[in-house]
Amino acid sequence: MTSHPRLKNAPTALQRLLSYVLLGSLFLATSSSLHAETEDSWDDEWGESESEGNFSINHRVETGFGSFIHNNNYVEEDNSLAEIRYRFDMANYWGETLGSLKADITADDVAGEMTVSLREAIIALPLAEKVDVRVGRQILTWGTGDLLFLNDLFPKDWVAFFSGRPMEYLKAPSDAVKISIFNTSANIDIVWTPIFNADEYLNGERFSFYNPLNGNLYGAPPKLSGLEPDEKFNNGELAIRLYQNINSQEWAIYGYRGFNKQPTAYNPSIMRPTFTKLQVLGASLRSPLAGGLFNTEFAWHYSLDDKEGLNPFTPNSQLRVLLAYEKEVISRLTASAQFYVENTLDYDALLSHSFNAEREAEEYRTLTTFRLSYRALQDKLMLSLFGYYSPSDKDHYWLPKVNYRLSDKVSFEFGGNFFGGDERYTFFGQLEDNSNIYARMRYDF
Amino acid sequence: MIKKLAVLLLLYPLSSLAADLTDVNEIINRANNAAFYTANDGRAVTRMTIVDSQGRKQLRQFTILRRDIEDGGDQNYLVYFTRPSDIKKTMFLVHKLPGKEDDRWLYLPGLDLVKRIASGDNRTSFVGSHFFYEDISGRDLDADTHTLTQTDETFYVVKNIPKNPASVEFSQYTVWIDKNSMIPIKTEYKDEKGEVYRRVETLKTEIIGGFNTATKMKASNLRNNSYTINEMRFIQYNLGVPENIFIERSLRTPPIKWLKRR
Numbered sequence: 112m113t114s115h116p117r118l119k120n121a122p123t124a125l126q127r128l129l130s131y132v133l134l135g136s137l138f139l140a141t142s143s144s145l146h147a148e149t150e151d152s153w154d155d156e157w158g159e160s161e162s163e164g165n166f167s168i169n170h171r172v173e174t175g176f177g178s179f180i181h182n183n184n185y186v187e188e189d190n191s192l193a194e195i196r197y198r199f200d201m202a203n204y205w206g207e208t209l210g211s212l213k214a215d216i217t218a219d220d221v222a223g224e225m226t227v228s229l230r231e232a233i234i235a236l237p238l239a240e241k242v243d244v245r246v247g248r249q250i251l252t253w254g255t256g257d258l259l260f261l262n263d264l265f266p267k268d269w270v271a272f273f274s275g276r277p278m279e280y281l282k283a284p285s286d287a288v289k290i291s292i293f294n295t296s297a298n299i300d301i302v303w304t305p306i307f308n309a310d311e312y313l314n315g316e317r318f319s320f321y322n323p324l325n326g327n328l329y330g331a332p333p334k335l336s337g338l339e340p341d342e343k344f345n346n347g348e349l350a351i352r353l354y355q356n357i358n359s360q361e362w363a364i365y366g367y368r369g370f371n372k373q374p375t376a377y378n379p380s381i382m383r384p385t386f387t388k389l390q391v392l393g394a395s396l397r398s399p400l401a402g403g404l405f406n407t408e409f410a411w412h413y414s415l416d417d418k419e420g421l422n423p424f425t426p427n428s429q430l431r432v433l434l435a436y437e438k439e440v441i442s443r444l445t446a447s448a449q450f451y452v453e454n455t456l457d458y459d460a461l462l463s464h465s466f467n468a469e470r471e472a473e474e475y476r477t478l479t480t481f482r483l484s485y486r487a488l489q490d491k492l493m494l495s496l497f498g499y500y501s502p503s504d505k506d507h508y509w510l511p512k513v514n515y516r517l518s519d520k521v522s523f524e525f526g527g528n529f530f531g532g533d534e535r536y537t538f539f540g541q542l543e544d545n546s547n548i549y550a551r552m553r554y555d556f
Numbered sequence: 557m558i559k560k561l562a563v564l565l566l567l568y569p570l571s572s573l574a575a576d577l578t579d580v581n582e583i584i585n586r587a588n589n590a591a592f593y594t595a596n597d598g599r600a601v602t603r604m605t606i607v608d609s610q611g612r613k614q615l616r617q618f619t620i621l622r623r624d625i626e627d628g629g630d631q632n633y634l635v636y637f638t639r640p641s642d643i644k645k646t647m648f649l650v651h652k653l654p655g656k657e658d659d660r661w662l663y664l665p666g667l668d669l670v671k672r673i674a675s676g677d678n679r680t681s682f683v684g685s686h687f688f689y690e691d692i693s694g695r696d697l698d699a700d701t702h703t704l705t706q707t708d709e710t711f712y713v714v715k716n717i718p719k720n721p722a723s724v725e726f727s728q729y730t731v732w733i734d735k736n737s738m739i740p741i742k743t744e745y746k747d748e749k750g751e752v753y754r755r756v757e758t759l760k761t762e763i764i765g766g767f768n769t770a771t772k773m774k775a776s777n778l779r780n781n782s783y784t785i786n787e788m789r790f791i792q793y794n795l796g797v798p799e800n801i802f803i804e805r806s807l808r809t810p811p812i813k814w815l816k817r818r
Contacts, residue, residue, distance in 0.1 A: 207812055207813060235809060243805070250666070291809075293800075397672055399659070402674075429774050443680050489608065505705050516614075516684075520640070553642070
């Protein structure tokens with residue numbers, strides 16, 4: 112492991128965490144009277160509108176603060192997270208037609224900006240008895256992996272994930288049309304995203320990463336910005352899923368045609384990272400097994416711009432396979448393990464054309480994950496530990512987390528994102544300097 | 557109202573006159589059907605008030621849709637949370653398969669994630685309340701040995717001893733079943749020392765659509781004086797809920813037509 116003797120920021124981080132908690136307590140004290148009031152009002156109204164499906168609105172304020180635990184020389188900021196976010200969420204039903212809007216107003220001290228972002232803006236309705244349609248900005252998820260994505264090519268926000276924002280922000284919204292057809296033989300989901308939606312990838316502003324072009328770590332400025340595909344009809348994304356549940360066994364077949372979600376390719380003529388064409392075919396099965404849950408999934412990622420793996424600037428095709436098992440081992444303690452392999456195809460071609468063959472990922476990149484989660488105090492306290500460890504890359508990423516639900520309105524979360532590895536060019540090893548701890552407080556009203 | 561009264565007046569004396577049941581299996585089967593298999597299907601708005609040992613309250617409100625495939629047998633549930641706002645639109649789907657592990661799915665709307673739940677301990681808190689998963693959906697009748705210990709004017713008293721003591725937190729429990737409605741009115745759980753540490757009570761029953769229905773229940777942890785009150789309103793039976801709404805579709809797109817109160 113590379114040595115990181117400096118823990119220069121640690122006392123500051125702790126002080127800040129402390130002041131954060133103090134601030135939070137003050138906030139709670141002032142809001143507790145309001146809290147009691149609204150709680151009483153529960154007794155009278157049974158929220159006719161809620162379940163009647165008429166107009167509803169909810170508000171949330173969430174503050175988050177996180178700090179790097181190492182001295183990161185590649186990014187300017189000491190904080191990995193420093194923000195206040197206001198979220199409102201409106202929904203209305205007209206018959207069976209749903210209109211839903213979720214928006215965030217965020218004051219982000221790390222990026223030094225105030226942003227308004229639409230998280231959801233949809234109209235959803237049944238087109239026929241067995242056909243649903245959902246149009247607009249929406250969060251989309253499928254596949255069976257736990258924090259591993261084989262066939263889920265919907266956009267993800269890695270910056271949010273690594274900085275300890277609420278887990279739901281790992282999924283970034285898509286501007287898409289989703290048509291679902293329900294059948295006794297197989298259900299079909301078709302998702303069309305007319306304009307390519309990339310992941311929220313690391314751009315060097317908040318987190319540094321390995322730059323294979325010069326073999327160094329990279330941090331902004333300038334921010335890394337991949338050249339996105341032209342906005343034309345052929346460059347849309349199409350994702351399809353066929354699925355069914357037969358006697359408790361859930362199977363699914365997946366297809367995707369679009370682009371790599373991250374700018375993993377490089378165009379030397381314009382000297383910019385780009386997104387290459389990608390086609391994915393896969394399948395999954397999830398089933399109860401010996402008192403727990405077993406799932407397996409595979410995906411063939413076919414790199415359409417480099418089918419033979421001859422171009423060192425574009426990623427090769429891959430086969431990805433996942434095996435997983437989850438079980439409640441003792442009361443309220445759930446444990447799970449996943450084993451994942453990424454087989455890079457045309458590996459000889461990759462090595463013979465690579466500029467730095469010894470730093471290429473292994474032909475078989477193996478990854479294991481573990482999760483332990485425990486509920487206590489009438490489910491108010493949730494402890495969880497998730498870990499990635501790669502035997503082939505010898506790197507790791509641990510995510511411990513404590514969530515405490517003080518009331519129906521207020522909850523806290525403390526956690527960390529700890530990266531490390533033997534080398535600085537592996538998947539998690541490159542992120543070592545980005546290791547951070549964070550605290551969050553949420554208030555719903 | 558008059559109709560309900562008429563039903564009451566008609567049924568009450570008749571059932572009182574009926575001869576006492578003596579077969580414990582018949583008693584627990586009837587009680588199981590009365591508590592968990594009323595009519596063919598049903599809908600209720602349920603509110604749980606969770607009170608901890610220091611008197612602090614939390615609330616859960618959800619609409620529950622149920623459809624029986626067979627009385628005393630397979631059954632489907634859809635639970636749509638409406639409050640508090642952080643769990644709003646969370647959907648829970650259960651395919652209850654007595655004798656086997658139930659299939660359960662939880663939908664987390666923020667992530668659009670359909671999470672399958674490993675069927676684990678059925679005797680842990682349901683959504684943070686003092687009710688266990690098993691109190692809501694019923695305990696497998698074959699899991700215990702039942703003995704009719706007493707029959708008085710009002711109750712059948714049945715003592716139950718688990719066949720697999722390692723799988724549960726109690727050493728035995730006793731149920732007081734109302735002879736008229738066959739609804740369990742009180743259940744007391746004892747630990748290894750024979751002390752009662754947990755109680756589930758029916759505080760109120762009403763006749764709804766001709767069916768005796770528990771509309772207010774309480775589950776108490778007697779060790780620390782914390783409890784949950786469970787109230788049900790807007791109950792309707794035999795709505796004609798179709799079988800095909802108990803699928804993944806309903807997790808992402810709540811079947812508002814069936815969830816809506818009428």
